[in-house]
Amino acid sequence: MSDVIIAGIGQTQVGEHWDVSLRSLAVKVILAAIKDAGGLRPQALFVGNMLGATLSHQAHLGAMLADFGGLHLGDGMDQKPLKQRAGIEAETVEAGGASGGAALRQGYMAVASGLVDVAMVVGVEKFTDVVGPEVEAALATVTDGDFEAIQGLTPTAQAAMLARRYIHEFNMPVDGLAGFALTAHANAAGNKNAMFRKAISLEAYHKAELVSDPLNMFDAAPNADGAAALILTRADLLPKDFPHSQVRIAASASASDTLGLHNRADPLWFAAAQVSVEQALRKAGLQREQVDFFEYHDAYSIFAALSLEAAGFAPAGQGWKLAADGSIGLTGQIPCATLGGSKARGNPGGATGVYQAVEAASQLQGRAGSNQIAGAKIAMIQCLGGPAATAVTHILEKVRD
Amino acid sequence: MSDVIIAGIGQTQVGEHWDVSLRSLAVKVILAAIKDAGGLRPQALFVGNMLGATLSHQAHLGAMLADFGGLHLGDGMDQKPLKQRAGIEAETVEAGGASGGAALRQGYMAVASGLVDVAMVVGVEKFTDVVGPEVEAALATVTDGDFEAIQGLTPTAQAAMLARRYIHEFNMPVDGLAGFALTAHANAAGNKNAMFRKAISLEAYHKAELVSDPLNMFDAAPNADGAAALILTRADLLPKDFPHSQVRIAASASASDTLGLHNRADPLWFAAAQVSVEQALRKAGLQREQVDFFEYHDAYSIFAALSLEAAGFAPAGQGWKLAADGSIGLTGQIPCATLGGSKARGNPGGATGVYQAVEAASQLQGRAGSNQIAGAKIAMIQCLGGPAATAVTHILEKVRD
Numbered sequence: 001m002s003d004v005i006i007a008g009i010g011q012t013q014v015g016e017h018w019d020v021s022l023r024s025l026a027v028k029v030i031l032a033a034i035k036d037a038g039g040l041r042p043q044a045l046f047v048g049n050m051l052g053a054t055l056s057h058q059a060h061l062g063a064m065l066a067d068f069g070g071l072h073l074g075d076g077m078d079q080k081p082l083k084q085r086a087g088i089e090a091e092t093v094e095a096g097g098a099s100g101g102a103a104l105r106q107g108y109m110a111v112a113s114g115l116v117d118v119a120m121v122v123g124v125e126k127f128t129d130v131v132g133p134e135v136e137a138a139l140a141t142v143t144d145g146d147f148e149a150i151q152g153l154t155p156t157a158q159a160a161m162l163a164r165r166y167i168h169e170f171n172m173p174v175d176g177l178a179g180f181a182l183t184a185h186a187n188a189a190g191n192k193n194a195m196f197r198k199a200i201s202l203e204a205y206h207k208a209e210l211v212s213d214p215l216n217m218f219d220a221a222p223n224a225d226g227a228a229a230l231i232l233t234r235a236d237l238l239p240k241d242f243p244h245s246q247v248r249i250a251a252s253a254s255a256s257d258t259l260g261l262h263n264r265a266d267p268l269w270f271a272a273a274q275v276s277v278e279q280a281l282r283k284a285g286l287q288r289e290q291v292d293f294f295e296y297h298d299a300y301s302i303f304a305a306l307s308l309e310a311a312g313f314a315p316a317g318q319g320w321k322l323a324a325d326g327s328i329g330l331t332g333q334i335p336c337a338t339l340g341g342s343k344a345r346g347n348p349g350g351a352t353g354v355y356q357a358v359e360a361a362s363q364l365q366g367r368a369g370s371n372q373i374a375g376a377k378i379a380m381i382q383c384l385g386g387p388a389a390t391a392v393t394h395i396l397e398k399v400r401d
Numbered sequence: 402m403s404d405v406i407i408a409g410i411g412q413t414q415v416g417e418h419w420d421v422s423l424r425s426l427a428v429k430v431i432l433a434a435i436k437d438a439g440g441l442r443p444q445a446l447f448v449g450n451m452l453g454a455t456l457s458h459q460a461h462l463g464a465m466l467a468d469f470g471g472l473h474l475g476d477g478m479d480q481k482p483l484k485q486r487a488g489i490e491a492e493t494v495e496a497g498g499a500s501g502g503a504a505l506r507q508g509y510m511a512v513a514s515g516l517v518d519v520a521m522v523v524g525v526e527k528f529t530d531v532v533g534p535e536v537e538a539a540l541a542t543v544t545d546g547d548f549e550a551i552q553g554l555t556p557t558a559q560a561a562m563l564a565r566r567y568i569h570e571f572n573m574p575v576d577g578l579a580g581f582a583l584t585a586h587a588n589a590a591g592n593k594n595a596m597f598r599k600a601i602s603l604e605a606y607h608k609a610e611l612v613s614d615p616l617n618m619f620d621a622a623p624n625a626d627g628a629a630a631l632i633l634t635r636a637d638l639l640p641k642d643f644p645h646s647q648v649r650i651a652a653s654a655s656a657s658d659t660l661g662l663h664n665r666a667d668p669l670w671f672a673a674a675q676v677s678v679e680q681a682l683r684k685a686g687l688q689r690e691q692v693d694f695f696e697y698h699d700a701y702s703i704f705a706a707l708s709l710e711a712a713g714f715a716p717a718g719q720g721w722k723l724a725a726d727g728s729i730g731l732t733g734q735i736p737c738a739t740l741g742g743s744k745a746r747g748n749p750g751g752a753t754g755v756y757q758a759v760e761a762a763s764q765l766q767g768r769a770g771s772n773q774i775a776g777a778k779i780a781m782i783q784c785l786g787g788p789a790a791t792a793v794t795h796i797l798e799k800v801r802d
Contacts, residue, residue, distance in 0.1 A: 001514075021547065052542075053455050057543040057550065060497035063673075063790040064655040067664065073656065073676060084616075084666035086676040087657035090791070091503040092495040098460035102492040106507060113402070113514030146422065149458065213547040255465040255474065256446075256488035263468065265485035272464075275474060275487040310513075365507040390491070 004111045004249045007118070008231035009358045014195045017225040020072060022056045022126040023068055023164030029229035030069035030122060037231040038239035042120035044110050045071055045235025047089035048103030049124055052092070052348030054138035056129050062090030065122060096142035097299055099123070101254070101392030103385025104230065108252045108394070109212070111232045118237065123354030135223065144259035154219055158261060158387060159300035161213035166268055166302060167214065170317035174214055177301035178205045179323025181218035181343055184298065187330065188340025190370040191359075193348030195224050212357025218343070219301040226348030228355045241269055245365040246400040250286070250378070253279035254392040268317075270388035273310035277382065280393040288312050289393070290398055292376040293335040293363065294328075295356040297384040298342045307382060308336075310391075335373055338363060341368040353383035353392060364398040403511045403577030405650045407797070408519070408758040409438025409660060412693060414746030415596045418626040423457045423527035424469055430630035431470035443521035445492035445511050447470055449504030450525055451731055452750030453493070456541035456680040457530050460572050463491030474713040497543035500524070501754025502655070502784025502793030505631065509653045512633045519638065525628040536624065543551045543787055545660035557621055559662060559788060560701035561613035567669055567703060568615065571718035575615055578702035580618035580724025581743055585699065589733065589741025591758075591771040596625050596747030604704055619744070620702040622726035627749030629756045643763035646766040647801040651687070651779070654680035655793040662788060669718075671789035674711035678783070692796075693777040694736040694764065695729075696757040698785040699743045709737075710784060711792075733744070736774055739764060754784035754793060765799040 010032025012025055021030075024193050026047075034041060042217035053059040065071075073086050093103040100123035110116035127135055140149040143158060166172060181200065188194035200218065208216040255275040261267045267366065281288060294311065298304040305319035313334050314322050322328050328336040337361045339345055342352060361381035362368050379396040411433025413426055427448075446467050454460040467488035472527075474487050496506040501524035509524060510515035510719045528536055541550040544559060567573060582601065589595035601619065609617040637644075638648065657678040662668045682689060695712065701704040706720035714735050715723050723729050729737040740746055743753060761780035763769050782798040 001516075023547065050460065051454065053452065053539070056546070057538075057542050058546040059451065059455075059495060060660060060786055060790065062496050062503075063786060064545060064660045066657040067659045084658075084670060084672045086672040087659075088795075089506075089655035090496070090657045091507075091655075094460060094493040095463050096489070096493060102463075105490075106492075108517055109510055109514060113516065115402075115510055115511060115514065138454070139457075141458050141459075142783075144465060145457070145459040146424065254490035254492075256467040256489075256491045257485075258468045259465045269485060271485045271487040363512075365743060385461055385464060389461065392490075 001112045002234045004108050004113055004232050005235050005238060006230055006247045006361045007035040007040050007233045010036060011193050011228040011355060011358050013193045014039060014224045014226035014348050016128050018128050021063065022052065022124055023059060025126065025225060025227035026122055026124040027063050027068050029227045030065065033120065033229035033231050038242060039119055040231055040233060042071060042086050042118045042231060044119045045088055046103040046106045046119065046121050047092045047124065048354055049092050050094060050096060050099045051125065051138045054141065056126050063087065067347060068089040085275045086378045095390040096385025097180045097349060097352060097388035099350030100390050104353055104357055104394060105252045105254055105392055108234050108249050111234065118231060118233045121230045121232065121354055122227065123351030125349030126225045126349045127223045128225055129179035147260045156212045159302055160215045162387060163214050163302040164335050169268060172320055175206065176320045176324065178202055179217055180298055180301040180304045181205055183323060183328050184337045184341040184343035186398045187338055187371055188344030191339040191345060194340040194344055195222060201250060201336035203263055210297045215300060221299050221342035222346035224346035224348055225347060226351050228351055228358045230354060230357055235363040243277060245398050247361050247364045247396050249394055250401050251280040251284035251395040253283060257389050259386060259389045268306065270310035270391065271308045272391035273307055273388045276391045276393035277311045279394050284395045286378065286395065290378050291380045292378050293338055293373050294358055295379065295381040296336055297352065297382055298337060299347055303384060330371060330373060338371055338373060356381040356383060357394065360396050364396055402437055402513045403515055403635045405509050405633050406636050406639060407631055407648045407762045408441055408634045410433040410683060410762050411437060412594050412629040412756060412759050413627055415625045415627035415749050417529050419529055422476035423453065423459060423525055424465065426527065426626060426628040427466050427523050427525040430628045431466065434521065434630035434632050437602055439643060441519055441634060441640060443472060443519045443632060443745045444489050445517045445520045446489055446503040447507045447520065447522050448525065449501035449751045449755055450493050451495060451500045451537045451737055452526065455542065456496060457527050462493045464488065467491040481798055496791040497786025498750060498753060499784045499786035499793050505754055505758055505795060506655055506793055508633050508655045509650050512635060513685060516680045519632060519634045522631045522633065524630065524752030526750030526752045527626045529626055547594045548661045557613045559790060560703055561616045563668060563788060564615050564703040570669060573721055577601055577721045577725065578609065578620055578706060580749030581702040581705045582606055584729050585738045585742040585744035586723060588739055588772055589745030592740040592746060592795050595741040595745055596623060597745045618702060622700050622743035622748035625747035625749055627747060627752050629752055629759045631755060631758055636766045646799050648762050648765045648797050649800050651798040652681040652685035652796040658790050660787060660790045669707065671711035671792065672709055673792035674789045677792045677794035678712045680797050685796045687779065687796065691778050691779050692781045694739055694774050696761055696782040697737055698753060698783055699738055704785060730773060731774060739772055739774060755785060757777040758795065761797050765797055
């Protein structure tokens with residue numbers, strides 16, 4: 001296995017890009033990542049996207065983005081002259097909200113194996129091409145259609161049931177999850193690509209309207225448009241004058257669980273998240289205590305609590321306390337959502353896992369500005385599809401300044 | 402790189418499975434492939450699916466099928482006892498009609514790299530959950546939405562334009578493509594999993610109604626329900642009493658092209674198909690002449706002609722003659738669609754590439770019954786998304802009886 005280095009990153013601001021198409025969002029970050037990588041060009045494209053066919057009426061994103069991103073095959077790639085220029089290999093990877101993490105894992109696998117020298121991973125999602133009910137219907141396709149969606153269950157209602165059960169099992173106060181939103185919004189203030197760049201108060205949290213009891217507006221991340229991109233390669237292929245710290249993907253792991261909560265022995269335990277974290281730590285040869293910060297997937301505040309527990313940063317039923325007592329803050333014991341997380345950076349669906357990697361890389365490269373985690377060397381990022389029905393965990397490590 | 406062996410295959414009949422859900426179709430073939438592989442169980446699942454979210458209102462198929470297929474992690478996989486059983490890593494791979502081929506490539510990559518010991522590839526599609534106009538709308542999402550679908554172009558109309566142009570450029574008679582349908586239907590008669598098990602006459606072809614001038618009903622493959630599965634592993638992990646001939650994946654290659662035909666220098670040249678064939682032959686260290694049969698992707702008869710040309714089996718403008726003169730028949734120079742192809746086996750969308758691999762493996766293992774290609778050792782299979790906007794080519798080789 002070769003070491004896989006993050007050679008370039010790109011991202012758009014997350015938000016409501018009414019005037020920018022899914023295609024254009026993606027092309028912007030393809031060009032940005034190539035520029036950031038000093039012109040290094042990929043031979044393979046892995047697109048993380050959850051709902052292009054339903055939200056944007058556009059499937060087959062791989063070939064489309066290879067074309068519009070200008071990702072053609074080099075002249076030396078083929079035996080004979082072509083009548084016309086073909087594009088690089090390209091495909092979409094989908095695993096619900098974990099699509100971006102799953103695409104990153106495919107890009108990692110392609111480069112680590114030596115089958116591909118330079119891979120590009122693009123995460124992209126566009127929610128503003130369709131209106132409210134269509135968005136809910138599209139999102140319901142990532143739950144179990146025959147057993148959940150058909151009963152009217154939406155992802156938000158599903159998360160609310162988890163939170164209600166958590167309160168019951170663990171005697172958490174009803175505002176026990178507030179710390180996740182407060183941390184996210186405080187951190188997003190320093191991220192120019194975040195959707196909501198403003199800290200919120202506990203009072204604001206208490207005043208917020210319920211979206212699905214007991215979750216209020218600040219417990220649910222806003223679905224939003226966005227795209228992010230990474231270029232991955234081997235260390236020996238980096239440009240000689242590569243201007244950034246070298247960050248490698250020290251481990252990649254993924255696991256799955258039932259889509260339906262009713263099929264789980266313990267709905268309050270994210271088994272797939274646990275497995276993917278333990279596999280990733282083992283592959284990286286690291287202890288949990290060596291992780292400097294953790295980008296969890298806070299599509300809902302209750303997910304953040306359960307992810308901290310599954311990852312072993314807190315015992316079952318205690319994850320929320322790390323938010324309540326400041327442990328997940330930028331200078332806390334295990335900083336989380338360091339650039340705002342899904343809650344305040346915004347939740348760009350299948351692009352989320354790529355945003356997490358871009359943000360973690362920028363921290364490890366010392367490019368996180370006012371949100372910089374001092375001396376950060378090891379990051380864990382975890383992308384979830386549904387309530388950890390898919391969980392993809394990567395560990396990123398700074399290997400050279 | 403490790404040699405990747407096809408250890409197990411499974412498939413449903415292709416057809417209109419009104420009473421079987423997408424989930425059930427997939428579970429059937431997961432169980433069948435595990436049984437065919439002597440009980441070998443996968444650690445990773447790659448699902449080829451094109452339109453689950455639109456046609457079946459179900460995305461996130463990876464986690465769902467890992468769960469319902471019983472693909473849980475083994476007991477020795479984790480450091481600590483789990484509170485509940487997690488599932489193997491799983492994801493969907495989408496590249497339009499080439500989704501199955503792209504999923505196969507991911508499964509190949511996972512095993513060849515040594516990152517995964519045993520991988521499962523499942524192709525599944527269900528067209529009969531929604532009615533006509535919804536199917537057309539869903540299929541239009543694999544064309545270029547902003548430049549083609551928005552003008553009302555459907556994949557069938559797009560193929561018809563190619564056929565019209567081909568007739569004009571190369572002076573092909575208007576029934577010049579008939580041989581593709583006749584060959585497909587003749588071969589499907591011997592395939593118990595085919596949708597149409599009946600040979601057709603040239604007279605029937607002439608009488609068929611136009612679907613989009615100049616293409617008639619026999620020039621367009623029928624969209625249909627189906628699922629197929631493969632288990633891939635390394636030779637040293639095969640069960641000791643493995644009962645089948647060993648077939649390896651000798652090469653895997655993929656390339657892309659513009660979604661929109663208007664962006665191509667020469668619309669009658671499948672550049673991505675050419676590139677993926679040339680890369681595959683080079684990787685396998687084989688000459689084109691050593692290929693014993695070719696499973697092209699005949700979603701439309703004109704695609705078959707253009708694929709034969711791009712693959713180098715015929716010069717530009719001459720591919721149709723191989724069908725007209727019998728060269729693609731079971732005993733011809735280069736047998737094609739040996740078990741009916743998309744035209745007569747049926748076209749199960751994103752499952753197609755996995756069906757092609759299952760069929761080619763059954764030929765190379767001597768399990769093709771009355772359609773057996775005598776002495777076949779090397780197969781080329783090629784899966785297309787749209788008019789070769791994605792082209793994925795694999796070469797399969799029998800390595801041991």
